[in-house]
Amino acid sequence: MTLSPGAGSTVSIPLPDSLAEIRDDFLALEIRTRLELLLEFSNELPELPDRYRDHPDLFERVEECQSPVFIFVEVDDEATVHLFATAPREAPTTRGFASILAQGLAGLSAEQVLAVPDDYPSDLGLTEAVSPLRIRGMTAMLGRIKRQVREKTAA
Amino acid sequence: MTVAPDPSTRFADFAHPDRLVSTEWLQENLGTPGLVVVESSEDVLLYETGHIPGSVKIDWHTDLNDPVERDYIDGAAFAALVGGKGISRDSTVVIYGDKSNWWAAYALWVFTLFGHTDVRLLDGGRAKWQAEGRELTTERESATAVSYPVVERNDAPIRAYQSDVLEHFGNPLIDVRSPEEYNGTRTTAPAYPEEGALRAGHIPTAKSVPWALAAAEDGTFRSLDELNAIYRDSAGLTDGDNVIAYCRIGERSSHTWFVLTHLLGFEGVRNYDGSWTEWGSAVRVPIVRGSEPGVVPNR
Numbered sequence: 001m002t003l004s005p006g007a008g009s010t011v012s013i014p015l016p017d018s019l020a021e022i023r024d025d026f027l028a029l030e031i032r033t034r035l036e037l038l039l040e041f042s043n044e045l046p047e048l049p050d051r052y053r054d055h056p057d058l059f060e061r062v063e064e065c066q067s068p069v070f071i072f073v074e075v076d077d078e079a080t081v082h083l084f085a086t087a088p089r090e091a092p093t094t095r096g097f098a099s100i101l102a103q104g105l106a107g108l109s110a111e112q113v114l115a116v117p118d119d120y121p122s123d124l125g126l127t128e129a130v131s132p133l134r135i136r137g138m139t140a141m142l143g144r145i146k147r148q149v150r151e152k153t154a155a
Numbered sequence: 156m157t158v159a160p161d162p163s164t165r166f167a168d169f170a171h172p173d174r175l176v177s178t179e180w181l182q183e184n185l186g187t188p189g190l191v192v193v194e195s196s197e198d199v200l201l202y203e204t205g206h207i208p209g210s211v212k213i214d215w216h217t218d219l220n221d222p223v224e225r226d227y228i229d230g231a232a233f234a235a236l237v238g239g240k241g242i243s244r245d246s247t248v249v250i251y252g253d254k255s256n257w258w259a260a261y262a263l264w265v266f267t268l269f270g271h272t273d274v275r276l277l278d279g280g281r282a283k284w285q286a287e288g289r290e291l292t293t294e295r296e297s298a299t300a301v302s303y304p305v306v307e308r309n310d311a312p313i314r315a316y317q318s319d320v321l322e323h324f325g326n327p328l329i330d331v332r333s334p335e336e337y338n339g340t341r342t343t344a345p346a347y348p349e350e351g352a353l354r355a356g357h358i359p360t361a362k363s364v365p366w367a368l369a370a371a372e373d374g375t376f377r378s379l380d381e382l383n384a385i386y387r388d389s390a391g392l393t394d395g396d397n398v399i400a401y402c403r404i405g406e407r408s409s410h411t412w413f414v415l416t417h418l419l420g421f422e423g424v425r426n427y428d429g430s431w432t433e434w435g436s437a438v439r440v441p442i443v444r445g446s447e448p449g450v451v452p453n454r
Binding site: 067090 | 198199200201203204216217222253282
């Protein structure tokens with residue numbers, strides 16, 4: 001796996017409220033019920049906007065995930081991050097992971113996204129419910145998102 | 156056998172035709188007393204998105220693996236698990252799953268460790284059922300718990316440990332991973348996460364026969380002739396061979412174990428579930444890189 005160490009993950013910036021809320025929502029549930037919440041996230045993964053629907057070239061495959069999932073990060077003029085992700089209906093777990101990150105990172109600044117701890121996926125209390133192996137796919141997804149943000153803010 | 160086997164001629168050529176059922180047969184037999192349908196998919200949430208009516212879910216990781224040691228659950232845990240799913244010792248269990256039944260075959264193999272007699276696969280698995288437009292439901296799992304006896308696992312006949320593999324040299328080994336994993340270019344399947352093998356390559360003398368060769372486009376098993384061409388003609392297996400199959404953690408090789416045992420009729424086939432994540436990290440075991448099987452190690 002080629003996860004680069006997260007730049008600036010030495011927490012001078014607190015975990016954004018959106019991500020903290022998602023984490024707390026999961027932790028408040030019993031382990032089995034956490035799967036149901038993950039399924040809700042999975043169902044909420046938004047369709048790609050029209051302008052990106054026919055642009056597979058822009059999307060990066062998250063190789064570490066067990067099912068095909070593709071992500072694309074946009075950083076707008078205000079340095080706000082927008083994450084677009086697509087994964088098939090036959091891969092609800094992977095869709096759920098992408099949806100958590102899409103919702104949790106929505107509207108954050110590039111700086112905030114880069115400060116998200118690399119092990120955030122391990123803090124959701126899902127490791128026991130879906131297995132550590134599957135969680136690694138989500139960690140890899142976050143790593144790739146941060147790498148895209150770095151690339152797109154470097155210019 | 157509680158429920159009569161699928162009489163379909165499609166399976167008649169196989170060594171144990173009673174180990175497979177067709178989607179048509181399952182549709183007709185849903186609700187038959189004594190039949191329990193189990194979904195075992197790679198994706199842990201797939202069951203919740205819609206499953207075959209009346210089926211129960213068993214997850215390869217969260218249910219069948221011991222939560223602490225790298226091993227399968229014990230007899231008491233298995234009895235509690237499957238009894239809770241409404242499975243009794245004489246139930247006919249039909250397992251289906253995603254990805255050409257890869258994980259369903261793994262669950263079937265674990266059921267076999269506990270000596271459950273009548274356990275079958277739905278040929279073509281979840282994808283075929285869905286492609287045929289058959290019903291899926293999102294109803295919550297509702298099984299009436301029954302009593303299942305505590306039966307200790309009997310590993311020896313179908314499970315190989317690392318020490319068994321070391322003593323096995325000179326007999327056929329089948330590596331069912333991707334060519335890239337076999338030749339040492341990578342340690343995980345393409346598009347799969349790193350599972351922590353420290354070295355890449357294969358066990359000396361193992362022949363490369365990627366598991367998915369046994370599955371047709373629609374996820375069903377290939378015909379007897381096609382399977383013979385793969386495993387006998389190309390890989391060189393012959394009757395009487397004592398075979399061990401392995402992959403990365405023993406899941407893909409369960410699929411091959413099923414093919415060799417129940418479709419081709421080889422006896423004594425064992426699945427080395429420690430597989431590459433154990434062998435590729437073990438100290439002082441022989442490894443071969445490249446696309447050739449290599450020779451029996453001299454030690």
